[in-house]
Amino acid sequence: MAMEQCVRLENVGRRFGNTEVLKEITMSVQRSEIFGLLGPSGAGKTTLVKMIAGIDTATSGQVYVLDQKMPKLGMFSKIGYMAQSDALYMELTAQENLQFFASLYGLRGSKMRQRIEAVMDIVGLSSFLKKQVSTYSGGMKRRLSLAIALLHEPEILILDEPTVGIDPVLRQSIWKEFEQLSQSGTAILVTTHVMDEADKCHRLGMIRGGKLIATGTPEALKQETGSETIEQAFLHFGGVQA
Amino acid sequence: MRVRALVIRILKQFFHDKRTLALMIVAPMIILWMMSLVFNGSTYEPKIGTVNVPTELNQKLKDQGAIVTVYDANAAEQALWDEKIDAIIRFDNGAPQVKLEGSDPSKNKMILLLLQKVMQQQNPAAGQAPALNITYLHGSENMASFDNFGPVLIGFFSFFFVFLISGVSFLRERTGGTLERLLASPLRRWEIVIGYVLGYGIFTMFQASLIAWFAIHILGIMMAGSFWYVLLITLLLSMTALTLGTFLSSFANNELQMFQFIPLVVVPQVFFSGLFSLDNVADWLRWLGKIAPLSYGADALRDVMIRGKGWSDIAFNVYVLIGISVAIIIANVFALRKHRKI
Ligand SMILES: Nc1ncnc2c1ncn2[C@@H]1O[C@H](COP(=O)(O)OP(=O)(O)OP(=O)(O)O)[C@@H](O)[C@H]1O
Ligand SMILES: [Mg+2]
Secondary structure: OOOOEEEEEEEEEEEEOOEEEEEEEEEEEEOOOEEEEEOOOOOOHHHHHHHHHOOOOOOEEEEEEOOEEOOOHHHHHHEEEEOOOOOOOOOOEHHHHHHHHHHHOOOOHHHHHHHHHHHHHHOOOHHHOOOEHHHOOHHHHHHHHHHHHHOOOOOEEEEEOOOOOOOHHHHHHHHHHHHHHHHOOOEEEEEEOOHHHHHHOOEEEEEEOOEEEEEEOHHHHHHHHOOOOHHHHHHHHOOOOO | OHHHHHHHHHHHHHHHOHHHHHHHHHHHHHHHHHHHHHHOOOOOOOEEEEEOOOHHHHHHHHHOOOEEEEOOHHHHHHHHHOOOOOEEEEEEOOEEEEEEOOOOHHHHHHHHHHHHHHHHHHOHHHOOOOOOEEEEOOOOOOOOHHHHHHHHHHHHHHHHHHHHHHHHHHHHHHHOOHHHHHHOOOOOHHHHHHHHHHHHHHHHHHHHHHHHHHHHHHOOOOOOOOHHHHHHHHHHHHHHHHHHHHHHHOOOOOHHHHHOHHHHHHHHHHHOOOOOOOOOOOHHHHHHHHOOHHHHHHHHHHHHHOOOOOHHHHHHHHHHHHHHHHHHHHHHHHHHHHOOOO
16 A cells, blocks of 8 residues: 555656657656646746646656556546646636536535545635635635635545645645645645745655656655755755755 | 437527527518518509590590590500600500500509409409400519519528528537537537537427518418428428538638628529529539539429429428438538547
């Protein structure tokens, strides 16, 4: 159980036309693990998580989710995906958005109500449930997107920069929730630019120029590079001397 | 279940966007209404030339509001040709002959109506007016303007607005990232397409009934056949618009590019809708008309509304419309492969 692999990538590559965006990525995410993907803008993080979420296909190599080769229809209900940009219906209220996505995942009745309440509580939006999304602030929209990803209690959570635009207090409570989810068995794959978030991940993968240049626990990465902070380790791997 | 969720969401979006809702229902009505005003105008005074007509009858025509001029035979023909008058009434051996200028169907109708009234007064004893011998300089008796193109307009507006709104909203779904989000859920590709068809189908049914009802009962457009057929055809026509709109939206990157399809895809269909005679057009152009959904819809609508025809006469058009919709639905399911392979 301890080492069960929820996500496994084998030599995954992705090219758009002639440009090779990802090269030879091999990595895995275990059950109950929070795996952080770190890398500069344009490194290929979004491209990578999209292939794991099944909405993009690798041009070489294989992506496995729960030992099933992706993309596979049966896997979509086991994955919770939060895209980098908010995918919300602005004309609808938060509740209507949640109801819609909940029913796509087969939730209904009291179970649906209960889940909507729970996820809105996590992201601190309970009192804005009936408001139209177009009146939300940027951070509120982000939080609603996160809430939607959590709705159907997926075994695997894929979150593309989930806490951008969210204030530190709320961010801390959201990370507490991630920790709890992972303890209850969820595998969480999260991309981030925020270094103090990286420290909270159980394991990190550093992507640069489409290559996975390092993986390991935050501690291990710091030791390996002889740095005090993740930021320094990151710069070290990037070839920049701090 | 999942399709139902999609349908409910689309209907809710409509409900929230009241302006679009209003546009799709009120705009066609207003345009139809304006058209009916323009083409059913009643301030017109018929200008009639008479040849060999008893003075008594001349007076009766004037009493009915006509402007009457007495000519000899040749001068009358010339005046008609020069559009100085709209009709010639001539008595040959006591039998009335009517020759209409004919290019404006609404004028034709009014003159014939007026003549019938006058003839009836002439011979009240006969009970029925003597049959008029009617000939046309231009056009023919089949024309009747608003009645004539009203059915086409009903079809056109259903098509136009559904095409635009469904295309733009599907485009938004793609550019706004929600399509990607849908594809990250267990929704199947065909469920997305069918969800859209049903969601808009329900709305369209509502829109089509209102427009048809408005045209028939408020504007009093000619309606010889069954209202249900009109509804069926309008609905099917909207289906083709909906599927075509969502399909073409995948070739547009923003709303503006979606609008560019209007002159390319929507407007040319009007040429094939029966408003204009296609007798003299090139073969390739006629062939283009054969793939225009509006040409089938308009044809069927006129058959029902003007000619009062039944199922056997519209069946072919109905099947073609269904066929077009199904074909584009399948194309849509395949087009979504671009975003998710399964
Ligand atoms: N559809 C596409 N077509 C062509 N190139 C693409 C496409 N999608 C992404 N790319 C390219 O792939 C590279 C990686 O993009 P990606 O979005 O994965 O970066 P990222 O690491 O998520 O960056 P950020 O931190 O800014 O979100 C970029 O150079 C981008 O231009
Ligand atoms: Mg990204």
